[in-house]
Amino acid sequence: xxxxxxxxxxxxxxxxxxxxxxxxxxxxxxxxxxxxxxxxxxxxxxxxxxxxxxxxxxxxxxxxxxxxxxxxxxxxxxxxxxxxxxxxxxxxxxxxxxxxxxxxxxxxxxxxxxxxxxx
Numbered sequence: 096x097x098x099x100x101x102x103x104x105x106x107x108x109x110x111x112x113x114x115x116x117x118x119x120x121x122x123x124x125x126x127x128x129x130x131x132x133x134x135x136x137x138x139x140x141x142x143x144x145x146x147x148x149x150x151x152x153x154x155x156x157x158x159x160x161x162x163x164x165x166x167x168x169x170x171x172x173x174x175x176x177x178x179x180x181x182x183x184x185x186x187x188x189x190x191x192x193x194x195x196x197x198x199x200x201x202x203x204x205x206x207x208x209x210x211x212x213x214x
Contacts (some may be wrong), residue, residue: 127198145184
């Protein structure tokens with residue numbers, strides 16, 4: 096073999112280790128800083144963060160924030176809607192991003208509800 100770059104294959108199998116951030120939250124609510132304002136996000140241990148309804152009312156049983164997949168592989172045989180990854184399989188980065196996005200949605204929906212109530 097020449098002295099150039101080459102790849103070696105490891106015989107070991109890499110196993111997925113689920114992220115544990117936001118696990119074990121007793122109140123199921125966290126406070127997230129969004130542009131200097133603390134926003135409350137409810138986190139379901141099985142489905143992830145919940146978002147308020149469009150009118151600012153509390154979330155219902157199916158109002159979860161999920162990350163959409165950006166691209167599909169031709170080998171991907173999962174569901175077509177792109178929201179099939181379960182919260183328990185999110186990486187720590189995906190969990191942090193999902194909670195932050197849910198907080199931003201909640202902030203906007205609360206602001207719209209306040210604005211509508213003043214009209």
